[in-house]
Amino acid sequence: MTEILRVRGLRKRFPGVMALDGVDFDLRPGEVHVLLGENGAGKSTLIKMLSGAYHPDEGTILVDGEETSIRTAEDAQRLGIATIYQEFNLVPQLTVAENLLLGRQPRRFGLLDKKKMYGQAQELLDRVGVRVDPRRPVHTLGIARMQMIEIAKALSLDARVLIMDEPTAVLTTTEVEQLFEIVRQLRDQGVAIVFITHHLEEIAAIGDRVTVLRDGMSVAEVPAGTPEDELVRLMVGRSIDQQYPRERSDAGPPLLEVRNLTRAGVFEDISFDVRAGEVVGLAGLVGAGRTEVARAIFGADAYDSGEVLVDGRPIPRGKVGAAMEAGLGLVPEDRKGQGLVLGADVRENLGLVTLHRASRGGFVDRAAQDRAAATMAGQLNVRMSGLGQEVRTLSGGNQQKIVIGKWLLAEANVLILDEPTRGIDVGAKVEIYQLINSLTAAGRAVLMISSDLPEVLGMSDRVIVMARGRLAGELSAGEATQDAVMALAVGEMEEAR
Ligand SMILES: Nc1ncnc2c1ncn2[C@@H]1O[C@H](COP(=O)(O)OP(=O)(O)OP(=O)(O)O)[C@@H](O)[C@H]1O
Ligand SMILES: [Mg+2]
Structure with missing residues (x-):
């Protein structure tokens, strides 16, 4: 078969x-x-050259056998290449429909034809099976829905080449299945699909071939059926024998106590403890209210009633500063929006929390801070030109490592991790798990929210499950199987989304 695209x-x-x-x-x-x-x-750099966002210094791109230069996004569109970027490209203030039809909204007598616009948008949404009102502003949607809208938008361009940069990173199992259905349909219609993922199990499920990049070089092209450990070896240059290296510590007194936390319409009567030395997993479907509970505990959002105690002391509600002072830390789900200062460099971002503390004491030891930042970046294997690199220009996974590193450096007593390893490669995940181990070995407490069930099961000493804003149950490490967690998470959730 002839290639639609050749890169040399x-x-x-x-x-x-x-x-x-x-x-x-x-x-x-x-x-x-x-x-x-x-x-x-x-990976992202490569696809940005196929979509006209970056220009190669050297090398050739052939489309349908002809050497082509893709200078702009319009060039790419004309060639039939559509891209879903790792960073969302939606305009938050605009509605779903406006985003979907940006630049090509239907007009009538020179005026925007709203009725037609919402109709067209609805058709596009139906194609990907996402249920959302096209009149809703995009910023009111969760991250998974935003991803589905990106996909609907790319599909509407009738592409011959569809490039997807980590589309499943923010999706749940059901949504991934939906997406795979769409991808299979497109593939069967002859569309060529480039698919980036850090979830190895997805490769055999959806892929045909795999190209492995290492340090900016293509090192192998293998069939998608290649065993996972072989793929890992090609990718990181070594094998990984233990994916979830949890080393349990003895649990001490409760460091985090959550008592009857309630926020009307969001979550209700949430009570649990996390003890010193423990990793407690918080599982549930997207929309179950886990992130909302985490934000309330941390003081980022208000709640109506209930109480949060850290180390036995109640902390005032809705006050992030007080929560941090008490030793709470939160690695947020939305790293771009809440976790990073994109325009600042790696050094500053890693030092954000520590600096905040140190400046209160009135004395900042810059040199010591730099050493700590460099050590952390090394431990997490951050790929960067140096501590002075702007965080904006780091790769997606390396940005995530900085958000985590910042809180690890801050030495929070109770660390809440919301989807900590989203977008992180298999090798770096193991490093993060080992850092979690060292936290609990030092008597700290970790609450881990994750949609990655194997991760929750592999790293938690206990698992609590939420469904529809309520606690659905608690499982010990021994009881917590994929089926047991899902049974609680799905519970009566059938039509909840
Ligand atoms: N605009 C830029 N300025 C400086 N460096 C950049 C820029 N864009 C990318 N880089 C660097 O190029 C390298 C490759 O980044 P890229 O985003 O392509 O990685 P990736 O394979 O997509 O990783 P991830 O899995 O984390 O998304 C990284 O070292 C990154 O810091
Ligand atoms: Mg990337």
Whole structure:
């Protein structure tokens, strides 16, 4: 079969880093081609050159066998290449419909034809099976819905090549299945699909071929049926023997106590403890209220009644400063919005929380701070040109590592992690788990929210499950199986979304 797209010897340098250092890549119509590689390997950079966002320093791109230069997004669109980026490209203030039809809203007598616009938007939403009112402003939606809207938008361009950069990172199992259905349909219609993921189990489920990138180079092209440990070896250059290296510590007194926490219409009567030395997993479907509870505990959102105690002392509600002072930390789900200062460098971002503390004491030891930041970046294997690199220009997974690193450095007594390893490669995940182990070994407490069930099961000493804003049950590590958790999580959730 002839290739729709051929990439030969692609190179791209950024200040201080060779992002791509010789990449070959072939894409055929009617295949799902997975791009695999560690955080910072160059996956997003490669696809940005196919979509006209970046320009190669060297190398050639052939479309339908002809050498082509893709200078702009319009060039890409004309060639039939549509891209769903890792960072969302939606305009938060605009409605779903306006986002879907941006730049091509239907008009009548020169005026916006709203009725037609909502109708067209509804059709696009139906194609991906997402139930959302097209009149809703995008910023009111959860992250999973935003992703589905991105997908609906890309599909509406009738692309021959559809590029998806980590589309499943923010989706739940059911939504992933929905997405795979759509991808299979498109593939069968002859669309060529580039698919980036850090979830290895998805590769065999949806892929046909895999191109592995390592340090900016394409190092292998293998069938999607290649065993996972072989894929890992190609990707990180070594094998990983234990994916979830949880080392249990003896549980001490409760460090975090949540008592009857209630916020009308969001969550109700939530009570649980996390003891010193424990990792407690908080499982549930998207929309079950886990993030909302975490934010309320941390003081980022208000609640109506109930109480939060840290180390036996009640903390005032709705006050992040007081929560931090009491030793609480939160790694938020939405890292772009809440976790990072994108325009600042790695050094500053890693030091954000510690600095806040130190400045209160009136004395900042810059040199010590730099050493701590460098050590943390090294432990988490952050791919960067140096501590002075702007966080905006780090790869997605490396940005996530900075959000986590910041809180690990802050030495919070109780750390709440909301989807901590989203977008993180398999090797770096193990590093993060080991850092969690060292926290609990030092007598700290960790509450971990994750939609990645194997992660919850593999790393938690206890699992509490939420459904529809309520506690659905608690399972010990021994009782917590995939089925047991799902049974509680789904409970009476049938039509909840
Ligand atoms: N605009 C930029 N300026 C400077 N460096 C950049 C820029 N864009 C990317 N880089 C660097 O290029 C390298 C490759 O990044 P890229 O985003 O392609 O990685 P990735 O494989 O997509 O990783 P991830 O899995 O974390 O998303 C990284 O070291 C990154 O910091
Ligand atoms: Mg990327």
